[in-house]
Structure formats: C-alpha cells, structure tokens
Amino acid sequence: MTRAALLASLAALGVAGAASTTSYYPYTAGKRWAYSNGEVQVVGAARTVRGLPVTPVAHQVGGKTVTEDLLEVRADGVYLRGILAGGNVNAWYNPPLLVYPSGPLTPGTRWESASGRVRLAGRVMGQQALSTAGGRYNTLVIRTDLTTGAGTTTQYQYFVPGLGTVRYATADGSSIDLTR
Numbered sequence: 001m002t003r004a005a006l007l008a009s010l011a012a013l014g015v016a017g018a019a020s021t022t023s024y025y026p027y028t029a030g031k032r033w034a035y036s037n038g039e040v041q042v043v044g045a046a047r048t049v050r051g052l053p054v055t056p057v058a059h060q061v062g063g064k065t066v067t068e069d070l071l072e073v074r075a076d077g078v079y080l081r082g083i084l085a086g087g088n089v090n091a092w093y094n095p096p097l098l099v100y101p102s103g104p105l106t107p108g109t110r111w112e113s114a115s116g117r118v119r120l121a122g123r124v125m126g127q128q129a130l131s132t133a134g135g136r137y138n139t140l141v142i143r144t145d146l147t148t149g150a151g152t153t154t155q156y157q158y159f160v161p162g163l164g165t166v167r168y169a170t171a172d173g174s175s176i177d178l179t180r
Contacts, residue, residue: 024103024104024161024162025078025100025103025161025164026162026163026164028043029043029044029045029046030042030043031043033164033165033178033180034178034179034180035168035176035177035178035179036132036133036176036177036178036179037176038061038062039059039060039061039176040059040060040061041057041058041059041060042057042058042060043055043056043057044056044057044058044068049070049081049082049084049089050082050089050092052072052081053072054070054071054072054081054082055070055071055073056068056069056070056071056084057069057071066085067083067084067085067090068083068084068085069083070082070083070084071099072096075102076101076102077098077099077100077101077102077111078098078099078100079093079096079097079098079099079113080093080096080097080099081093081096082096093115093116093118094115095113095115096113096115097113097114097115097118097120098111098112098113098120098122099120099122100122103161104161105124105140105142105159105161106124107124107125107126107127107140108123108124109123109124110122110123110124111123117148117149118146118147118148119146119147119148120144120145120146120147121144121145121147122142122143122144122145123142123143124140124141124142125141125142125143125156126140126141127139127140127141128141128158130158130166130167132166132167132177132178132179133177133178133179134166134177134178134179134180135166135178137158137160137163137166138160139158139159139160139166139167140158140159140160140161141156141157141158141159142156142157142158142159143155143156144156144157153171154170154171155168155169155170155171156168156169156170156171157169164178165178166178
C-alpha cells in the first residue's frame with residue numbers, strides 16, 4: 001500500500017466512533033459524506049474480518065468502491081485494523097493504529113501508535129472557523145504525521161465533532177472539502 005493511500009484511509013476515519021462516543025465520532029451504517037474530489041465515503045454494516053469485529057468505511061469514486069478502511073472501535077478510541085482493496089486485505093495492522101483517542105478532543109491533545117514499520121502521530125493544533133461549499137463550521141484542526149519506510153507525510157484534517165471531517169489539506173496547501 002502506498003503512503004498516499006494509507007494517509008487517505010487514515011484521514012477518512014474522521015467519520016468513525018465508539019458506541020459510547022457515537023455522537024462525537026459519528027458512524028451508523030449507511031452514513032455518507034461527499035467530497036469535492038468526487039470521493040464518497042460510506043459507512044457499512046459491522047462485520048467480522050480475521051475473527052475481529054470491524055466497521056468498514058468504503059471510499060467510492062464514480063459509484064465504485066476503491067478501498068475500505070476496517071475500523072476497530074473501542075472505548076479508548078478509534079483504530080485502523082486494516083484496509084481492503086479489490087476485496088482483499090491489502091494491509092493488516094497488528095497492533096492496530098490509533099487514529100483518534102476517545103473524545104472529546106481539545107487543542108493540544110496528542111496521540112501516537114505504531115504497527116510494524118508504520119507510525120502515526122496525531123495532534124489537535126487548535127480551532128478554526130471554516131466555510132466550504134458544504135457549509136460553515138467551527139473545526140478542530142488535526143495534524144497527522146504518517147511515517148513509513150518511504151518517509152513521513154503530513155496532512156491536516158478539519159474535524160467537526162458529531163459530523164466528521166469537513167476538509168483534508170496537505171502540507172503543500174491543496175485541500176478537499178465536504179460538499180454534502
């Protein structure tokens with residue numbers, strides 16, 4: 001799996017959450033988010049993969065699923081257990097990668113996790129008002145650094161508790177916004 005694909009999968013996880021925090025990291029089967037790059041993310045029904053219960057989040061382009069993030073939801077946070085591509089497990093993380101600690105998040109909150117040669121570090125940088133085609137929001141700005149054998153990639157997520165990620169931005173300034 002490429003760093004870009006893994007980072008995109010990690011970024012998409014702003015749509016997931018634990019049963020005790022579903023109002024914070026919202027997810028229910030069938031929930032959808034559409035973005036300015038044409039991608040639609042859809043939460044699927046919980047299922048078992050490799051003997052573990054996971055919640056899939058499909059990344060669709062043109063109505064076709066390209067990849068699915070397999071989330072493990074725990075009281076202590078949202079974890080990326082694996083990624084499916086072409087119906088096959090493309091990556092499996094043991095231990096899983098902590099994508100978000102349990103909420104609520106506040107400026108200055110930090111977390112890290114590692115699985116094999118993949119390391120994820122997150123930090124809430126602050127709060128920011130943001131307007132997109134999808135609306136106006138008060139966001140938490142989350143910096144995610146993903147390190148693999150090929151180097152480190154940085155991405156910023158503009159996260160709204162109860163809604164999910166409304167903007168993804170890369171270090172070079174390009175961004176993808178929630179449209180609906």
